[in-house]
Amino acid sequence: MNHGSTWSDEKTERLIGNLLRAGVLASALIVLAGGVLYLVHEGRIHPDYGTFQGESAYLTSVNGVVSAALKLDSRGLMQLGLMLLVLTPIARVILAAYAFFREGDKTYVVVSLIVLAVLIYSLVGSG
Amino acid sequence: MNTLEFTLLVGLGSFLAGLLGALTGLGGGAVLVPLLALGFGVNIRYAMGASLVSVIATSSGAAAAYVREGYSNIRIGMFLEIATTIGALVGAYLATRISTPAIGTVFGLMLLYSAFVSGRNQPEHPVVRRPDPMAARLRMPGTYPTDEGPRSYNVASLASGFSLMFGAGTLSGLLGIGSGAVKVLALDQAMKLPFKVSTTTSNFMIGVTAAASAGIYLHRGFIAPGLAMPVMLGVLAGSLLGAKILLRARTQWLRRIFALVIIALGIQMIYKAFTGRL
Numbered sequence: 589m590n591h592g593s594t595w596s597d598e599k600t601e602r603l604i605g606n607l608l609r610a611g612v613l614a615s616a617l618i619v620l621a622g623g624v625l626y627l628v629h630e631g632r633i634h635p636d637y638g639t640f641q642g643e644s645a646y647l648t649s650v651n652g653v654v655s656a657a658l659k660l661d662s663r664g665l666m667q668l669g670l671m672l673l674v675l676t677p678i679a680r681v682i683l684a685a686y687a688f689f690r691e692g693d694k695t696y697v698v699v700s701l702i703v704l705a706v707l708i709y710s711l712v713g714s715g
Numbered sequence: 716m717n718t719l720e721f722t723l724l725v726g727l728g729s730f731l732a733g734l735l736g737a738l739t740g741l742g743g744g745a746v747l748v749p750l751l752a753l754g755f756g757v758n759i760r761y762a763m764g765a766s767l768v769s770v771i772a773t774s775s776g777a778a779a780a781y782v783r784e785g786y787s788n789i790r791i792g793m794f795l796e797i798a799t800t801i802g803a804l805v806g807a808y809l810a811t812r813i814s815t816p817a818i819g820t821v822f823g824l825m826l827l828y829s830a831f832v833s834g835r836n837q838p839e840h841p842v843v844r845r846p847d848p849m850a851a852r853l854r855m856p857g858t859y860p861t862d863e864g865p866r867s868y869n870v871a872s873l874a875s876g877f878s879l880m881f882g883a884g885t886l887s888g889l890l891g892i893g894s895g896a897v898k899v900l901a902l903d904q905a906m907k908l909p910f911k912v913s914t915t916t917s918n919f920m921i922g923v924t925a926a927a928s929a930g931i932y933l934h935r936g937f938i939a940p941g942l943a944m945p946v947m948l949g950v951l952a953g954s955l956l957g958a959k960i961l962l963r964a965r966t967q968w969l970r971r972i973f974a975l976v977i978i979a980l981g982i983q984m985i986y987k988a989f990t991g992r993l
Contacts, residue, residue, distance in 0.1 A: 601785070608775040608922075616772070616951060623722075623944040631719035635941065640758040640815075642936025649934065666940035670768045670947065674929040676775050677922040684793055695853065699793050703923065706800040710807075710930030 600687035611676030615669045622665030678707050726945035733953025739973045743950050744770040744892045749980040763891025764937030765946040767925050770893040772947050773954040774922035787915040791855050795880045800927035802884020807931035810889050819988030822890050826981030829896040830974040841907040843869040859912050868909050876906040888928035893921040
């Protein structure tokens with residue numbers, strides 16, 4: 589948007605906008621589906637979030653969450669939706685890197701890739 | 716209270732937080748953690764996990780609209796995200812180490828600061844006396860739409876903006892919030908961006924910053940899906956509705972009331988932290 593003359597700026601804006609909206613919508617629907625299952629199964633139990641024990645191990649890794657969600661485990665599904673939400677801004681950074689590449693703006697391709705590296709480290713490398 | 720009742724109440728509270736956050740422009744994230752910790756007796760780390768994912772939802776939801784309108788500056792946002800994401804990693808690691816009362820105290824101070832900032836009057840279009848040559852080399856100056864057509868703006872002190880952004884990222888990771896108040900400080904006080912450009916660019920950056928802490932929060936078990944579910948859905952619905960009615964509402968008095976609520980929550984957080992009841 590700084591340089592309105594280049595073709596890809598407007599297109600990038602539209603793409604980024606749509607991507608963000610679709611990501612949030614999809615994740616909200618998955619969280620909602622998992623939430624309904626969760627309340628049907630566990631709605632009558634008393635919740636306890638008073639002391640911090642850390643979430644069950646299977647819900648703290650990408651692999652664990654995906655395999656639990658595939659078995660239609662309600663917590664796994666909700667966590668999958670939340671993970672998808674976390675991936676939305678990451679996809680946005682990838683898209684921005686691509687757009688800067690198309691514009692031939694090497695500096696900002698590097699900038700975007702640095703940000704991307706930090707995000708990927710957090711998601712897969714920090715465990 | 717069983718899980719069904721708990722979920723509905725937390726969902727309703729989060730909805731109101733999201734609605735007020737969007738209407739006042741102060742963000743709902745800051746009040747979520749105190750709401751859960753003080754109101755529902757949720758451990759602060761679970762509260763931070765639920766708050767952080769909700770922050771991503773509202774940022775992405777709102778950014779989708781702002782990006783299209785051409786207010787946010789993607790170059791400035793992306794460049795400063797280097798600082799905020801690295802800061803967020805540092806903050807999230809700190810959050811796994813330092814004590815609950817310490818987190819509570821920092822949180823309370825942050826709330827008081829946000830309320831203080833919300834009372835200031837910002838100029839629509841600040842004057843940049845000395846444009847930063849580094850920012851110009853990085854092609855940061857841009858234009859934004861106004862009633863009289865596109866208006867161009869310059870960028871001051873990139874270095875101080877960058878350092879403030881590192882601090883904003885650290886606070887975001889440490890407290891599970893978007894820390895929009897500090898981001899806006901960096902953009903409009905240090906870098907002298909026009910008000911609309913700084914608020915929308917800040918919002919645009921919040922999601923990416925929060926995503927950088929989210930991985931660590933996930934691995935360390937801060938994100939409890941049963942709790943995060945009503946919080947995220949409630950905040951998202953509330954903030955979307957808030958953004959819709961924002962155009963028609965007069966929000967000045969609402970801002971004042973919400974700022975008072977934030978001050979009260981801040982004082983209570985600090986008090987509970989010091990008396991060991993957090």
